[in-house]
Amino acid sequence: xxxxxxxxxxxxxxIIACIFLLSASILIGFAFKDGIEFFRSPTQxxxxxxxxxxxxxxxxxxxxxxxxxxxxxxxxxxxxxxxDVPVIFNGILPDLFSEGTGMIATGxxxxxxxxxxxxxxxxxxxYMPKEVADALKExxxxxx
Amino acid sequence: MLAEIGHFAVIVAFMVAIIQSxxxxxxxxxxxxxxxxxxxxxxxxxxxxxLLAFTMLMIAFVxxxxxxxxxxxxxxxxxxxxYKVSGVWGNHEGxxxxxxxxxxxxxxxxxLFGRRLPLVLKARVLSVQAMIGVxxxxxLLFTSNPFERLPFPPIDGNDLNPLLQDxxxxxxxxxxxxxxxxxxxxxxxxxxxxxxxSVDAAWARWVRPWALLAWITLTIGIALGSWWAYxxxxxxxxxxxxxxENASFMPWLIAVALLHSAIVxxxxxxxxxxxxxxxxxxxxxxxxxxxxxxxxxxxSVHAFANDPERGVFILVILIIAIGGALTLYAMRAxxxxxxxxxxxxxRESGLILNNLLLVxxxxxxxxxxxxxxxAELVMGRKLSVGAPFFELAFTPFMIILALALPVGAILxxxxxxxxxxxxxxxxxxxxxxxxxxxxxxxxxxxxMMAPIGLGLAGWVILGxxxxxxxxxxxxxxxxxxxxIRLCKLPRADWGKAFAHIxxxxxxxxxxxxxxxxxEDIRIAKLGERFEVSGYIFQxxxxxxxxxxxxxxxxxNISAFFDGKLVATLKPxxxxxxxxxMPTTEAGINSTLARDLYIALGDAxxxxxTIRTYVKPFAVWIWIGCMVMAMGGVLSMTDRRLRIASTSRxxxxx
Numbered sequence: 001x002x003x004x005x006x007x008x009x010x011x012x013x014x015i016i017a018c019i020f021l022l023s024a025s026i027l028i029g030f031a032f033k034d035g036i037e038f039f040r041s042p043t044q045x046x047x048x049x050x051x052x053x054x055x056x057x058x059x060x061x062x063x064x065x066x067x068x069x070x071x072x073x074x075x076x077x078x079x080x081x082x083x084d085v086p087v088i089f090n091g092i093l094p095d096l097f098s099e100g101t102g103m104i105a106t107g108x109x110x111x112x113x114x115x116x117x118x119x120x121x122x123x124x125x126x127y128m129p130k131e132v133a134d135a136l137k138e139x140x141x142x143x144x
Numbered sequence: 145m146l147a148e149i150g151h152f153a154v155i156v157a158f159m160v161a162i163i164q165s166x167x168x169x170x171x172x173x174x175x176x177x178x179x180x181x182x183x184x185x186x187x188x189x190x191x192x193x194x195l196l197a198f199t200m201l202m203i204a205f206v207x208x209x210x211x212x213x214x215x216x217x218x219x220x221x222x223x224x225x226x227y228k229v230s231g232v233w234g235n236h237e238g239x240x241x242x243x244x245x246x247x248x249x250x251x252x253x254x255x256l257f258g259r260r261l262p263l264v265l266k267a268r269v270l271s272v273q274a275m276i277g278v279x280x281x282x283x284l285l286f287t288s289n290p291f292e293r294l295p296f297p298p299i300d301g302n303d304l305n306p307l308l309q310d311x312x313x314x315x316x317x318x319x320x321x322x323x324x325x326x327x328x329x330x331x332x333x334x335x336x337x338x339x340x341x342s343v344d345a346a347w348a349r350w351v352r353p354w355a356l357l358a359w360i361t362l363t364i365g366i367a368l369g370s371w372w373a374y375x376x377x378x379x380x381x382x383x384x385x386x387x388x389e390n391a392s393f394m395p396w397l398i399a400v401a402l403l404h405s406a407i408v409x410x411x412x413x414x415x416x417x418x419x420x421x422x423x424x425x426x427x428x429x430x431x432x433x434x435x436x437x438x439x440x441x442x443x444s445v446h447a448f449a450n451d452p453e454r455g456v457f458i459l460v461i462l463i464i465a466i467g468g469a470l471t472l473y474a475m476r477a478x479x480x481x482x483x484x485x486x487x488x489x490x491r492e493s494g495l496i497l498n499n500l501l502l503v504x505x506x507x508x509x510x511x512x513x514x515x516x517x518x519a520e521l522v523m524g525r526k527l528s529v530g531a532p533f534f535e536l537a538f539t540p541f542m543i544i545l546a547l548a549l550p551v552g553a554i555l556x557x558x559x560x561x562x563x564x565x566x567x568x569x570x571x572x573x574x575x576x577x578x579x580x581x582x583x584x585x586x587x588x589x590x591x592m593m594a595p596i597g598l599g600l601a602g603w604v605i606l607g608x609x610x611x612x613x614x615x616x617x618x619x620x621x622x623x624x625x626x627x628i629r630l631c632k633l634p635r636a637d638w639g640k641a642f643a644h645i646x647x648x649x650x651x652x653x654x655x656x657x658x659x660x661x662x663e664d665i666r667i668a669k670l671g672e673r674f675e676v677s678g679y680i681f682q683x684x685x686x687x688x689x690x691x692x693x694x695x696x697x698x699x700n701i702s703a704f705f706d707g708k709l710v711a712t713l714k715p716x717x718x719x720x721x722x723x724x725m726p727t728t729e730a731g732i733n734s735t736l737a738r739d740l741y742i743a744l745g746d747a748x749x750x751x752x753t754i755r756t757y758v759k760p761f762a763v764w765i766w767i768g769c770m771v772m773a774m775g776g777v778l779s780m781t782d783r784r785l786r787i788a789s790t791s792r793x794x795x796x797x
Contacts, residue, residue, distance in 0.1 A: 005485045006483070006485055009485065009486075009488075012488065013496065016497075016500065017500055020500050020501070020504045020541075021504060021507075023540075024504045024505075024507060024508055024537070024541070027508070027536065027537040027540060028508060028511055028512075028533075028537050030536060030537075031512075031532070031533040031534075031535075031536035031537035032515075032529075032533060034532040034533065034536060035512070035529050035530050035531070035532045035533020035534070035536065035537075036515075036527050036528075036529055036530075036533065037527060037528050037529075037530050038525065038526070038527045039526035039527055039528065055530075057528060069746070069748060072665050072666065072667055072745075072753055090665075091665055091755075092378070092665065092743065092745040092746075092753050092755050093745070093746070095378075095725070095726040095727055095728055096725065096726070106530070134526070
């Protein structure tokens, strides 16, 4: 009797666990729609067709001499030294943001301009975001 | 000379750890008590050797000995003393040494306080602990030697990354490591139990304090890290779902599950193999976290510098440890049988539900964390998984967990009737639903976050209080008698109440800050006044000051409410000349009801960019964490955990 009950508990448990796992998978699937942000280099941005509503990340170097601050509106050009994409941003730039250094921004592409909602801060001066380093390597410019 | 002594001490510790991992294990298998006896002194010697090495490194940092490469690249003679000390673990090599020091410290604790542990179990636990030690000591010696010398010492050092020069972050790594490594102890106990093929209530009573200790320190460490991010990064966020944050959050979730399932093993002698599995998983996630942080395979704002060689080394340790333990588990888990049955409505079932939800939500976090890595390997596509993913996929499980918590906690063991045991909760249910409805009707915006979050927080807190009232039978016996019974409750019950209330408070803080915060970014000129959600801010002046190793612009901003001065905020923009790096120190004024938060941006002509937040009830997020940790401490000091471990253990070996 006790053994039969034990077996039944085990089956109930497995069913509940499966329900949770299934709902987790479904949730993960749905959440990926909103939660995944692709990374693109300026070259990829220009060569791919990108939906205006898609939120993605762009990374590269901040082109020398292009950073313009107008009030809290900031604009600059991000480059992988082959192609350039203009970026507009409304907010406070991270402490370590400067011309000629690597950066990553999250936002959307609007009529050829990248409208950033967030610019990623780096924690350390020498650190080059991995995606940026790889993107530059692809263009044969940056070597480590 | 001192650095060489340190290096030599690490090599000695490495040798001792090899002996400690082999000799007691063979002794336990063959029944040679002399061989098993070697474990305890070896663990102490190993700890002392690593302590010596750590002290040598500490001295090198404190005396600014720039002939040591690590000191030269991470310290500076002008740095405040606190950061000279914390600089020891503010880098990869030094923090690895701290990691190993804590690992050996726990081993030494077992040999000092584990006198009553059965000899065989103790020998095996210490042997497994030493195996982990061998792996990480080898990692330190062969890839990350902290004692490397420079042939030509520089005149001064390169300074510690200014972002890390902060009291919150000075203590964040030690707490986090105490937690990460604390899970190695439960891992060692689990592996030892698998080798000997038996788990009983006494085993659970030995494992629970370690799981508690790991969980308490992880809670404090994570809270410190999140508090630091809140005021130092200047975006006002407190959790970013960054891979490195997730790396500490996953072991925390598993530790919570382990704490709860160990109760079931202790009280009801069931869920044994599941608990052993959780103990293995907990440390596995610690190792995965170490791998994520130190290999640089996943882009994170926190990661240590990328080094593929180190990454591969940790990956090998990870595969051997997790693979080995899980293989052993697969072979032996069937031997932990129990014939205890319980009804679907019972405390046991509640705790199982808790465990399932925590493990599933850990899986969700895990998928989100490693997805970028998988996507790059499999699809060759670079991507990142942002906060919206976690908010959508993780939150629902936490909501169910919070809903089920008070019910599961009030049910009796073995068999219960929901209608009878759950009846006292009716009041809490009505109250928290009305709280949610009240918030919903008061707020103007359409976001459901606040009503749901506040309702949940109320439900968890009121439900926990109801549990206390029921346990003391305050309603039947009268308030006075109930109060006396309340004082006599075992510490473990108080621990449970504190931990659950702390969770409720954190949920409250999160819901409030998410739903009601207001933000303002502007360029303000001196003397300018502006309004953010009822508060008037006045930009009084800005001054240059000289700190010990930095210069700063310090703003002076007065905040008025109802025409009265309520706070003066002093946000800083610091510049550290050695690393030529600016940092932001937000000006924050906290009360229990709200935080006023101002970060200073750049100067524009005669104005400054100023980012202002009003964050209602923000401080409750961290108060909640501290109350949770307090609950853990109360539970750990429960007499049962100590007395029982002495009396009931005899029959284990």
